[in-house]
Amino acid sequence: MADDRARAVIGRLRAVDRIDGSAAYEHANSRAPLMREYLRRAARWARAYGAEESWPFFDIAEHVAPEVRTPPDAAAEPDHCLCR
Structure with a gap:
C-alpha cells in the first residue's frame, strides 16, 4: 500500500x-x-x-512517519527527470 502511494507521488512529480x-x-x-507561507507552515x-x-528546511515526512520509505526499485530509478 505504501509502495503504491510512493509510486503515485513519484509519478506526479515526474509529470510536472x-x-x-x-x-x-x-x-x-x-x-x-x-x-x-511555507516558512510559517514549516515552523x-x-x-x-x-x-x-x-527548521526551516527539514524532512517533515521523516518526523511524521519515519517508518515509511521509498520502495527500493523506485529509489533506484534515475532522478534526472525530476530536475529538467
Whole structure:
C-alpha cells in the first residue's frame, strides 16, 4: 500500500513540466508570499514534532512517519527527470 502511494507521488512529480525555466519569473510577485507561507507552515510542523533545530528546511515526512520509505526499485530509478 505504501509502495503504491510512493509510486503515485513519484509519478506526479515526474509529470510536472519543468522545461520553461523563465516561467517562475512571470510570477515574481507571488514568490515572496508563497515562501513566507511555507516558512510559517514549516515552523508549525517543526514545533509539533520537536524539530525546531532543523527548521526551516527539514524532512517533515521523516518526523511524521519515519517508518515509511521509498520502495527500493523506485529509489533506484534515475532522478534526472525530476530536475529538467
